[in-house]
Amino acid sequence: MEILINTDHNISGSAEMRSYLTADLESSFERFSEHLTRLEVKLSDENAGKEGDNDKKCVLEARLKGMQPVVVTGQGNSIDQSVTDATNKLKTSLDSMMGRLRSY
Numbered sequence: 001m002e003i004l005i006n007t008d009h010n011i012s013g014s015a016e017m018r019s020y021l022t023a024d025l026e027s028s029f030e031r032f033s034e035h036l037t038r039l040e041v042k043l044s045d046e047n048a049g050k051e052g053d054n055d056k057k058c059v060l061e062a063r064l065k066g067m068q069p070v071v072v073t074g075q076g077n078s079i080d081q082s083v084t085d086a087t088n089k090l091k092t093s094l095d096s097m098m099g100r101l102r103s104y
Contacts, residue, residue, distance in 0.1 A: 058082035
């Protein structure tokens with residue numbers, strides 16, 4: 001599974017952050033790894049550095065073998081919160097999809 005991390009110009013995409021996110025996402029989606037070909041992460045700060053509630057946004061796009069991509073959005077007060085929110089939503093979506101596929 002390939003993991004691509006993109007950030008807007010308001011978020012520093014340091015090597016340390018990318019390494020941490022990659023490791024976190026690999027462990028979070030390990031059980032889906034045989035079905036996932038690519039996971040794209042798009043991080044943005046919607047208020048461009050100003051303070052505000054839920055202004056950090058994470059869009060996760062999962063590419064599955066032979067299927068349409070699944071896209072979810074998470075928001076939070078920090079990058080970690082937005083990634084966690086999006087990760088939980090994507091896990092729920094993938095569990096649902098895999099459950100439907102197994103029942104046929």
